Amino acid sequence: xxxxxxxxAPSGDPAAARAALEALRAEIAKAVVGQDPAVTGLVVALLCxxxxxxxxxxxxxxxxxxxxxxxxxxxxxxRVQFTPDLMPSDVTGSLVYDxxxxxxxxxxxxxxxxxLLADEINRTPPKTQSSLLEAMEERQxxxxxxxxxxxxxxxxxxxxNPVEYEGTYPLxxxxxxxxxxxxxxxxxxxxxxxxxxxxxxxxxxPRDLRAAGVRPVATAADLEAARRAVAATTVSPEIxxxxxxxxxxxxxxPSLTLGVSPRGATALLxxxxxxxxxxxxxxxxxxxxxxxxLPTLRHRIQLRPEAEMEGVTADSVINAVLSHVPVPR
Numbered sequence: 001x002x003x004x005x006x007x008x009a010p011s012g013d014p015a016a017a018r019a020a021l022e023a024l025r026a027e028i029a030k031a032v033v034g035q036d037p038a039v040t041g042l043v044v045a046l047l048c049x050x051x052x053x054x055x056x057x058x059x060x061x062x063x064x065x066x067x068x069x070x071x072x073x074x075x076x077x078x079r080v081q082f083t084p085d086l087m088p089s090d091v092t093g094s095l096v097y098d099x100x101x102x103x104x105x106x107x108x109x110x111x112x113x114x115x116l117l118a119d120e121i122n123r124t125p126p127k128t129q130s131s132l133l134e135a136m137e138e139r140q141x142x143x144x145x146x147x148x149x150x151x152x153x154x155x156x157x158x159x160x161n162p163v164e165y166e167g168t169y170p171l172x173x174x175x176x177x178x179x180x181x182x183x184x185x186x187x188x189x190x191x192x193x194x195x196x197x198x199x200x201x202x203x204x205x206p207r208d209l210r211a212a213g214v215r216p217v218a219t220a221a222d223l224e225a226a227r228r229a230v231a232a233t234t235v236s237p238e239i240x241x242x243x244x245x246x247x248x249x250x251x252x253x254p255s256l257t258l259g260v261s262p263r264g265a266t267a268l269l270x271x272x273x274x275x276x277x278x279x280x281x282x283x284x285x286x287x288x289x290x291x292x293x294l295p296t297l298r299h300r301i302q303l304r305p306e307a308e309m310e311g312v313t314a315d316s317v318i319n320a321v322l323s324h325v326p327v328p329r
């Protein structure tokens with residue numbers, strides 16, 4: 001599919017839907033330089049109806065990445081800047097008294113969108129962080145006892161600064177477990193940074209994506225067709241057992257106080273299926289599990305303090321587990 005066209009792929013055609021989603025990478029690259037892994041992770045999350053935690057220092061185009069994805073998918077997007085004084089109602093919405101009708105009416109908050117960018121989520125207290133839990137898990141918010149459904153698709157892309165930065169609150173384990181993936185956004189390479197500055201010198205405006213040439217290349221119908229195809233992707237009993245063995249091995253690691261939960265195992269199986277389908281197969285192989293293990297599991301484990309002092313990281317523990325767990329043939 002030509003990524004410069006506005007024609008949507010036919011609804012229900014898995015091959016056309018895959019081509020449309022593959023075109024996202026080229027389209028987003030018109031605005032964001034060198035973040036292909038993050039783009040792929042966001043697409044996997046959309047296919048799995050999951051949410052994404054983006055970690056990186058300020059200024060590495062996390063917000064621009066989400067806005068570009070929304071533009072290329074023709075989805076609605078909103079952004080919330082999380083601050084220490086942000087209240088839960090600022091996210092979910094609230095009842096507002098209308099003096100003309102003498103009644104209370106519900107004013108939807110920014111959570112009522114397709115792609116919600118929760119910027120610097122770890123700069124707000126846990127009470128407000130937890131206001132997203134119902135929305136992320138149940139796809140609804142409850143205000144004054146009345147549940148209100150969120151649109152579909154719905155994805156929370158929460159950014160956070162590294163926890164050692166001043167003014168940050170660590171996310172509770174229960175909330176971390178609600179994120180399907182944790183993607184790290186690194187600083188760009190020297191050449192990528194030169195490309196970024198060159199674009200700006202040539203007049204690139206990150207606030208005007210249409211002028212940058214970013215146009216819709218896929219639709220919600222493509223996404224739904226892709227989700228159905230992912231759900232039909234075959235998983236053998238050997239692959240299921242391999243996923244379980246990998247997750248159980250983290251619970252036995254001497255470097256960890258908390259291993260991967262059964263929810264994490266379910267998430268790894270789901271992301272591996274999505275990755276298998278995106279790469280053109282209708283069945284899962286062990287390499288699919290390995291490819292998604294780090295972003296799916298790194299935020300679901302907790303290091304022992306002494307292991308952290310020795311320089312052990314979540315990624316190194318997961319890599320060690322993958323190297324020791326027998327791979328099915």
